[in-house]
Amino acid sequence: MGYTGRIVRLLYLVCASVLLLACGESASSGNPSTGGAAGSGAAGAGGVSGSAGTGALGGVSGGGASGASGASGSSGAGGSAGSAGSGGAWSLPACTQVKGTWAVRFTSDEGMTVSPGDGALGGVAYTWGLAALDEPNVIVAEHAGNVLRSTDAGCTFVNIGAAPASTTRLHAATGGRAYGYRVNGNEFYVVQGTTITPLKSPVANVMGLGTSTSDGAWLRVADKTGQLYESTDAGASFSKIGTKAPKGCFYSVSFDPADLDHAVCGTITDGTFVTFDGGKSWTASEGDALYANIFSLEVSPADGAIVWIEGSQLGWHEGQQIGPEGRRIWRSADGGKTFTVVLQAETSSAKLYNGNLLAAHPTDPEVVYFTFGTPPVGGLSSESFLYRLEASGKLTEQRQGGIDSYDAIAFSPASPSLIYLGISSERP
Numbered sequence: 481m482g483y484t485g486r487i488v489r490l491l492y493l494v495c496a497s498v499l500l501l502a503c504g505e506s507a508s509s510g511n512p513s514t515g516g517a518a519g520s521g522a523a524g525a526g527g528v529s530g531s532a533g534t535g536a537l538g539g540v541s542g543g544g545a546s547g548a549s550g551a552s553g554s555s556g557a558g559g560s561a562g563s564a565g566s567g568g569a570w571s572l573p574a575c576t577q578v579k580g581t582w583a584v585r586f587t588s589d590e591g592m593t594v595s596p597g598d599g600a601l602g603g604v605a606y607t608w609g610l611a612a613l614d615e616p617n618v619i620v621a622e623h624a625g626n627v628l629r630s631t632d633a634g635c636t637f638v639n640i641g642a643a644p645a646s647t648t649r650l651h652a653a654t655g656g657r658a659y660g661y662r663v664n665g666n667e668f669y670v671v672q673g674t675t676i677t678p679l680k681s682p683v684a685n686v687m688g689l690g691t692s693t694s695d696g697a698w699l700r701v702a703d704k705t706g707q708l709y710e711s712t713d714a715g716a717s718f719s720k721i722g723t724k725a726p727k728g729c730f731y732s733v734s735f736d737p738a739d740l741d742h743a744v745c746g747t748i749t750d751g752t753f754v755t756f757d758g759g760k761s762w763t764a765s766e767g768d769a770l771y772a773n774i775f776s777l778e779v780s781p782a783d784g785a786i787v788w789i790e791g792s793q794l795g796w797h798e799g800q801q802i803g804p805e806g807r808r809i810w811r812s813a814d815g816g817k818t819f820t821v822v823l824q825a826e827t828s829s830a831k832l833y834n835g836n837l838l839a840a841h842p843t844d845p846e847v848v849y850f851t852f853g854t855p856p857v858g859g860l861s862s863e864s865f866l867y868r869l870e871a872s873g874k875l876t877e878q879r880q881g882g883i884d885s886y887d888a889i890a891f892s893p894a895s896p897s898l899i900y901l902g903i904s905s906e907r908p
Contacts, residue, residue: 570616570894575635583607583623585901586634586892590849591866591878594901601862601884607902609643609650610888611658619890620658620671621902622648627660627676633892634900640674643667650888651689653696659715661686663732664704670715682709682718688777690735690743700740700758702733708743708759722759729753731791731835734777736784736815744787744816746774749797752789754816767818769810771797775835776850779816783845787812789819790836790850807832809850811871822873830867830875839889842896846871849899853885855906866901 573595578584582597584607609622617633625646628637645667648660658671661681668681683703692698697714706725709718729745736742741758744765751772752765764770773792780786788811795805807825809832812818825832831852841847853864864883868876888902 568616570892571633572892572894572898573633573635578634578637580637581623581628583628583903584610584619584621584630584634584637585903586898587866587901588898590868590876590899591880594880594883597903601882601903601905602907604906604908606647606887606904608647608887608904609660610890610900610902611650611652612890612893612900613652613656613658614654614893615656618656619900620650621888622646622650622660623902627671629674633894641676643676644669644678649689651691652890653691653699654693655696657696657714659689659691659699661689661701663687668715679715682720683707687729687731687745688733688735688743690737690740692740693737698740700735700743702729702743702745704728704730706733706745706753706759706762722755722757723762725753725755725762726764727753731773731775732777734779734787736779737781738784742779742784742815744777744779744789746777746789746791748773749794752777752816752819756815763817765812765816765819767810767812768821769793769808769819771802772808773834776838778838778840778848780840780845781842782840785813785815786840786845787816787819788838788840788848790832790838792834809848809869822871823869823875828875829877831865837887837889839891842891844896849889851886851889853883853904855884857906
């Protein structure tokens with residue numbers, strides 16, 4: 481969403497009634513020792529059984545404490561104490577302030593407090609792309625047309641070069657990769673290490689991208705018609721698969737991280753359509769969101785049966801009144817075949833508009849996060865909201881002044897309670 485779009489969003493706060501159409505863990509010593517072998521029988525404290533003579537390894541987060549000596553096994557002597565973890569896995573940030581940029585921050589209390597960044601927000605600069613990679617402690621972000629990279633769990637960022645375009649999303653993939661694409665555009669690239677490689681997009685309008693959790697070179701993209709394309713060589717080439725969605729995918733497409741054949745697309749006025757066979761067939765979703773503009777979608781990485789969508793329920797369809805109008809967040813528990821309302825804007829303190837960012841919790845299918853922000857224009861102060869919504873309808877809201885918008889979310893692989901936030905500025 482550009483600056484003009486954000487102004488529309490700001491006007492929502494003033495005239496909401498007329499716009500209906502339109503973690504808990506602190507950064508401590510990290511996980512307990514996960515490690516290696518103690519005696520051939522029982523494990524040492526925090527370790528697991530293994531061969532005799534080897535101590536338990538330390539924890540993966542924050543280096544980890546040394547593992548305790550292994551107890552004697554039934555057929556072997558006790559192992560000696562293991563050494564502390566060597567940083568071979570993700571850690572929580574060992575800092576309280578981000579250096580090198582103001583565009584990325586983090587929070588461990590769901591937005592109640594947010595780490596300061598380096599410098600002050602200024603100008604019009606967006607951070608739509610943010611990805612925590614499977615390479616330990618590496619985060620990449622696209623900010624104002626440049627790719628930023630951190631190798632210390634988000635404490636320090638450096639600029640590694642220009643992206644093919646600004647306002648691009650970033651999608652993490654195995655093998656230390658992140659694919660970048662511009663929503664509703666054809667800019668497409670991959671970041672690996674410090675190398676940014678432009679790729680040829682198979683479509684004019686990329687509306688969604690998904691990658692296999694087992695093979696980072698296997699990915700799929702969807703265009704505005706709902707046509708899917710597949711690559712098995714990290715985006716070097718693509719082939720068309722399946723057929724177009726019956727009503728197109730005007731706003732967005734979300735792929736199931738565990739099953740690329742499963743995808744959900746959002747339409748204009750016709751709710752959502754879902755495929756479970758890689759686009760060979762598409763089925764119109766049923767339930768409350770049958771006739772709605774669906775702006776944002778997210779298939780849960782914790783459970784592919786769970787799908788979250790945000791949009792605007794229409795009061796009329798083909799000249800017939802079908803129910804009350806209003807902005808909603810819906811949830812499906814059957815992969816997107818049927819949806820029920822979880823949140824209604826008119827009965828909630830939440831601020832919904834045309835395209836709130838959705839980020840499903842990586843391990844808890846009952847939880848989704850979404851955001852809202854306003855720039856400091858028209859005499860108003862800037863503030864951003866991070867919402868936590870549960871399937872039961874319980875809503876938690878955290879507000880931060882002085883931040884114009886959270887436009888990207890990534891969860892720490894060390895702990896999903898540590899959330900990275902992409903910060904945007906709209907101060908012309």
